[in-house]
Amino acid sequence: xxxxxxxxxxxxxxxxxxxxxxxxxxxxxxxxxxxxxxxxxxxxxxxxxxxxxxxxxxxxxxxxxxxxxxxxxxxxxxxxxxxxxxxxxxxxxxxxxxxxxxxxxxxxxxxxxxxxxxxxxxxxxxxxxxxxxxxxxxxxxxxxxxxxxxxxxxxxxxxxxxxxxxxxxxxxxxxxxxxxxxxxxxxxxxxxxxxxxxxxxxxxxxxxxxxxxxxxxxxxxxxxxxxxxxxxxxxxxxxxxxxxxxxxxxxxxxxxxxxxxxxxxxxxxxxxxxxxxxxxxxxxxxxxxxxxxxxxxxxxxxxxxxxxxxxxxxxxxxxxxxxxxxx
Amino acid sequence: xxxxxxxxxxxxxxxxxxxxxxxxxxxxxxxxxxxxxxxxxxxxxxxxxxxxxxxxxxxxxxxxxxxxxxxxxxxxxxxxxxxxxxxxxxxxxxxxxxxxxxxxxxxxxxxxxxxxxxxxxxxxxxxxxxxxxxxxxxxxxxxxxxxxxxxxxxxxxxxxxxxxxxxxxxxxxxxxxxxxxxxxxxxxxxxxxxxxxxxxxxxxxxxxxxxxxxxxxxxxxxxxxxxxxxxxxxxxxxxxxxxxxxxxxxxxxxxxxxxxxxxxxxxxxxxxxxxxxxxxxxxxxxxxxxxxxxxxxxxxxxxxxxxxxxxxxxxxxxxxxxxxxxxxxxxxxxxxxxxxxxxxxxxxxxxxxxxxxxxxxxxxxxxxxxxxxxxxxxxxxxxxxxxxxxxxxxxxxxxxxxxxxxxxxxxxxxxxxxxxxxxx
Ligand code: SF4
Ligand code: SF4
Numbered sequence: 199x200x201x202x203x204x205x206x207x208x209x210x211x212x213x214x215x216x217x218x219x220x221x222x223x224x225x226x227x228x229x230x231x232x233x234x235x236x237x238x239x240x241x242x243x244x245x246x247x248x249x250x251x252x253x254x255x256x257x258x259x260x261x262x263x264x265x266x267x268x269x270x271x272x273x274x275x276x277x278x279x280x281x282x283x284x285x286x287x288x289x290x291x292x293x294x295x296x297x298x299x300x301x302x303x304x305x306x307x308x309x310x311x312x313x314x315x316x317x318x319x320x321x322x323x324x325x326x327x328x329x330x331x332x333x334x335x336x337x338x339x340x341x342x343x344x345x346x347x348x349x350x351x352x353x354x355x356x357x358x359x360x361x362x363x364x365x366x367x368x369x370x371x372x373x374x375x376x377x378x379x380x381x382x383x384x385x386x387x388x389x390x391x392x393x394x395x396x397x398x399x400x401x402x403x404x405x406x407x408x409x410x411x412x413x414x415x416x417x418x419x420x421x422x423x424x425x426x427x428x429x430x431x432x433x434x435x436x437x438x439x440x441x442x443x444x445x446x447x448x449x450x451x452x453x454x455x456x457x458x459x460x461x462x463x464x465x466x467x468x469x470x471x472x473x474x475x476x477x478x479x480x481x482x483x484x485x486x487x488x489x490x491x492x493x494x495x496x497x498x499x500x501x502x503x504x505x506x507x508x509x510x511x512x513x514x515x516x517x518x519x520x521x522x523x524x525x
Numbered sequence: 526x527x528x529x530x531x532x533x534x535x536x537x538x539x540x541x542x543x544x545x546x547x548x549x550x551x552x553x554x555x556x557x558x559x560x561x562x563x564x565x566x567x568x569x570x571x572x573x574x575x576x577x578x579x580x581x582x583x584x585x586x587x588x589x590x591x592x593x594x595x596x597x598x599x600x601x602x603x604x605x606x607x608x609x610x611x612x613x614x615x616x617x618x619x620x621x622x623x624x625x626x627x628x629x630x631x632x633x634x635x636x637x638x639x640x641x642x643x644x645x646x647x648x649x650x651x652x653x654x655x656x657x658x659x660x661x662x663x664x665x666x667x668x669x670x671x672x673x674x675x676x677x678x679x680x681x682x683x684x685x686x687x688x689x690x691x692x693x694x695x696x697x698x699x700x701x702x703x704x705x706x707x708x709x710x711x712x713x714x715x716x717x718x719x720x721x722x723x724x725x726x727x728x729x730x731x732x733x734x735x736x737x738x739x740x741x742x743x744x745x746x747x748x749x750x751x752x753x754x755x756x757x758x759x760x761x762x763x764x765x766x767x768x769x770x771x772x773x774x775x776x777x778x779x780x781x782x783x784x785x786x787x788x789x790x791x792x793x794x795x796x797x798x799x800x801x802x803x804x805x806x807x808x809x810x811x812x813x814x815x816x817x818x819x820x821x822x823x824x825x826x827x828x829x830x831x832x833x834x835x836x837x838x839x840x841x842x843x844x845x846x847x848x849x850x851x852x853x854x855x856x857x858x859x860x861x862x863x864x865x866x867x868x869x870x871x872x873x874x875x876x877x878x879x880x881x882x883x884x885x886x887x888x889x890x891x892x893x894x895x896x897x898x899x900x901x902x903x904x905x906x907x908x909x910x911x912x913x914x915x916x917x918x919x920x921x922x923x924x925x926x927x928x929x930x931x932x933x934x935x936x937x938x939x940x941x942x943x944x945x946x947x948x949x
Contacts, residue, residue, distance in 0.1 A: 265645065269656050342579065346881060357882035358807055379881060388727065394664035395649040396656040412656075414649055415572075415642020417582045418664045424727035426880040430582060430642065433573035456571040457642025511880075514726050 260284050269396065270409040270448065281411070282448060289453050293437060297444040299452050302470040304403035310464050311404070311491040312475075313501045313521040314378060318485035321369040321376035323347050328480030329380075332465060333451040334443050336435030344427070344462035345477060348377040379510065380477075381406065381427035381462035382518030389461075392422035398459070404491070404519055405464050407449040413458040420459060424514050428461045464488075491519065527925065531690050534923055535914040542913065553906040560899010563892045564639060572642055575893040580885035581876040585893050586640040588868035589900070591718060592747065593633035595740060595867065597674065598715040599748020600626035601708050602778055608704050614768040618756060620919055621765070623682040624911035625752065626711070630675045632904030639896060663721045670714045677707045682911075686918045691925055715740050722875065730808035730875045739789045740867070745782035746833075747863040749775040750856035755908075757849070764916035776852055780840040783859055787833060790866075808874040811884070819877075821886045826870045832862030 267273075267281055282299045289297040326345045335341050348360035352373055360377070370376065387406050390398050397413040400406050420428045434456040446452040447467035454460050465475035469488070473479075478486040489498035501507065505523040512518070542550075567574050577584050603622035607615040638644055649655035650668055659665040681703050688695040719740040722731040753775050760767040797809040810816045815823050836859035845851040878884045889897075917923035 269649070272656070348881060357880075358878055360882045362881065362883060388725070391661050392664065392725075394658050394662045394668060395646075396658045397649070412646070412649060413643065414646045416637075416640070416664060417642070418662070418721075420579070420582045421875075422725050422727055424880050426579075426883075429579050431571065432577070432579075433571040455643075459642075 257287075260287060264411065267411050269412045271396075271399065278448070285446075285448070285452055289442070293442055293453060294439045295442045295444060297442065297446050297452070299446045299448060300467075301448040302467070304401050304405075304470060307490075307492055309402075309404040309491045309519070310383070310469060311489065311498050311502075311519045311521070312383075312464070312478075313487040313498050313505075313507065313523055315483075315485040315487070315525065316375060316377060316522050317524045318483045319347075319376045319378060320483055321347055321349060321364070321371075321374070322482060324480045324482055325378060325477035325486070328476040329462075331441065332443055332468075332476035334435075334437055334446070334453055337437055337441060340432075341435060342429035342431075342460070344429070345378055345380045346426070348379060349374050350377055351375075377510075377522070379425055379427070380520070381423075382425050382510070382516070382520040383462075383464060385517035385519055386515065388422040388424070388516055389419035389428060392418045394418065401449070401466075403470070405449075405466055405469075406461070407463055407466065408458070408460055409449070410452070410454050410458045410460065415457040415459065417459060424511050424516060425518075428459050430459050431456050527691065528687070530925060531687055534690070535918070538914045538917055538923060539910055546913070550906065550909065553902045553909070556902035557899050557906065560896045560902065563895045564899065566892065567639070567896065568644075574890060576888050576890045578885060578887065580879050580883060581873060581887035583640070583872055583876070584887050585869065585889040585897055586636050588872040589897055590633050590636040590640070591722075591740075591872060592864050592868045593629045593636065593904070594671070594715055594718045595744030595863075596748050596751060597626045597629035597633060598711040598741070599744045599752075600629075600678070601711040602745060602749055602775065603752070604704060604708055604711075606774060608701065612770075612774070614770045615774065618765065618767055618771055620682055620685060620915055621756065621759065621912060622752065623678050624908055624915060625748075625755070626678045627675065627682065627911060628904045628908035630671055630678070630714075631907055632900055634671055634675070635900045635903060636897070639900065663717065663724050666717050667714075667721055670710065670717050674707070674710050674714050677703060677710055681707060682915070686915055689918050689921060690923065692921075712741065715744055722871075725875075727880050728875045731871075733793075735789060735793060739786065739793075742782050742786040742789060743863045743867045746779055746786055746859050747867075749779040749782070750860040750863075753779070753856050754853060754860075757853070759912060759916070764912060765919065772849075772852070773847070776840065776846050779856070779859065780837070780846065783833060783837045783840060786863075787830075787837060790830070807878055811877050812870060812874040816878070817884055819884050819886055821888065822870055822873060825865060829862045829865035829870060832858040833866065836862060 285299045329344050346362045348362050349364040350360050383406050398408045450463050450466035478488045487498050487501050489496035507521045507523040509518045600622040603619045606612040607619040684700050685695050716737050719737040723736040726732050756767045759765050797806045812822050812826050836855040839845045839851050839855040873887055
């Protein structure tokens with residue numbers, strides 16, 4: 199065992215605090231959340247930037263440019279430049295932050311894959327926190343998160359028994375194990391097939407992305423995804439200016455508009471520049487192995503070749519590029 | 526020129542009418558205004574004003590959509606006997622069925638539009654201009670078949686009415702092929718809508734072959750139920766003469782469909798509950814019995830089944846089915862029963878539990894219900910107006926007035942009791 203009990207409790211205490219302050223997914227009681235939602239409190243809770251109208255807050259020219267903007271894959275380089283500039287201006291106007299938004303292309307000969315060591319995961323949810331900060335998620339309690347860590351009883355693989363709102367004093371709880379779930383970047387993704395306007399597709403490096411400026415918000419892809427990996431912006435997400443991550447990608451962590459779907463994109467803004475995803479970097483136990491599936495010398499290829507690996511719900515045939523393994 | 530006159534005369538007809546008509550239209554407009562007001566709020570705030578969540582991402586809007594597609598499809602129940610079995614009595618009212626189909630499709634499409642997070646981007650669906658993901662996406666299929674059905678029904682009705690207006694008899698060869706096409710298309714719209722749900726292997730509750738047949742069977746209950754009541758009202762108001770035999774045929778279709786529909790429900794119940802362990806069963810358990818202390822839809826589904834049960838009992842007893850009072854009661858019960866069963870009770874359990882096993886319940890908000898009511902009002906208003914303008918045309922009371930070819934109304938409106946004579 200790497201972590202002794204003392205360290206465990208430290209980790210989790212610290213973790214609890216950060217969870218509270220950042221106000222993320224760990225609202226323990228689903229009833230309360232629903233209630234908040236229905237009362238409309240969640241929507242109004244202490245936000246300033248949220249008062250901008252649904253697609254307002256931009257100059258007329260930007261609004262028109264945004265309205266007629268083409269789908270990402272069809273845009274010419276100059277159109278993309280204009281779109282990126284619009285995104286940066288809008289962030290300045292809405293959030294008061296100078297962000298940089300690029301569209302770094304996929305690298306040749308790279309298809310990303312992820313493997314997660316279940317025997318190392320201790321349920322700290324540091325990956326969840328890192329993801330929220332890296333990917334510019336809204337910071338109020340009803341906001342979304344790409345990673346859900348499920349707490350399950352030993353010997354149990356029935357997800358219906360899983361608890362993603364676990365909130366004990368310390369983790370891990372004896373007799374439980376932890377299963378983080380995020381977008382599996384399926385090689386045969388049902389979400390892509392479902393989309394009526396091709397607002398979501400698989401990039402050459404295997405990442406399934408969403409064009410937030412093309413999505414019409416029908417949410418059919420959410421219905422199609424077997425991993426509950428897609429999330430909808432029910433309202434304009436709000437981020438305090440000092441918490442915005444200014445390094446963004448068009449298909450990745452740029453600030454999202456209201457009314458569109460988003461999902462984990464393997465930190466496209468980092469990984470296309472050779473960095474690790476934020477969750478992999480944040481994991482204190484080293485449970486997360488990320489890499490290039492086409493590189494025979496990569497760690498992930500070693501794991502896939504030498505460890506007992508499995509996929510979640512592989513029977514559905516969506517061919518996830520996210521594996522779980524044990525030591 | 527003539528077409529302009531046609532529309533001008535039709536619109537003039539809409540402005541005529543007694544205080545009842547004005548009150549009715551005014552009431553509907555009021556409901557539309559209320560819905561519109563709340564919809565503006567939804568546009569401003571986002572869908573956060575609804576009860577929807579990442580867990581249950583489709584709800585009341587889509588439930589009404591699925592139900593209305595069924596209503597639209599069931600217009601074939603007038604079209605088939607009228608044109609294939611040459612039932613003259615039904616042919617006289619077939620345009621009412623078309624009007625119902627048009628109004629229902631428009632309302633169904635409206636429900637999808639208000640459910641969108643970004644209605645301003647609707648143009649992304651237009652082929653070439655946008656990116657229409659056809660044929661992979663079933664939602665793209667649905668858009669295509671629904672708009673096609675709308676065009677088809679509008680075109681057929683327009684052609685027939687315009688012929689009446691000109692005082693000519695319609696040329697069989699010009700409209701019949703489209704009538705046949707519309708027949709298959711009607712079954713198509715509802716099948717595609719069922720496939721929209723059943724295509725999702727991620728949602729075991731819908732992922733079965735029985736969903737399509739269930740959709741059709743229940744549509745053939747709710748459609749006739751609505752038609753039976755609407756035809757009587759239109760007959761009473763004196764717009765169109767409706768033969769008693771039409772009502773009887775529709776009642777018979779409804780009886781059989783309701784029996785089949787309930788049988789399908791029973792078959793699913795057996796498969797779900799005889800063996801515990803399928804994933805399908807978790808959603809069904811939630812729906813019928815409640816799951817882990819959550820049972821929001823349990824009273825809903827049992828009410829629906831009770832309504833349908835009473836309706837089918839009434840319909841199966843001949844004297845009761847022939848009595849207009851009991852028949853209308855059965856229609857009302859079955860209509861509500863199907864609306865509950867195939868609407869919310871079909872859509873929502875698909876999301877409970879979520880693919881990650883979370884149980885998170887859904888209840889529509891007041892705003893959501895008011896917006897939806899506004900949409901319904903649009904549909905009812907459209908139907909009212911179509912009938913108001915269409916009926917005099919159909920009767921020949923309204924025709925071209927440039928003096929070329931005047932036709933005297935053959936059978937005037939009748940306000941008396943529905944004649945019991947049969948046209949067979
Ligand atoms: S996990 Fe869901 S969102 Fe991700 S690629 Fe697969 S189907 Fe799409
Ligand atoms: S919500 Fe957006 S990405 Fe998802 S299917 Fe609809 S248009 Fe496509």
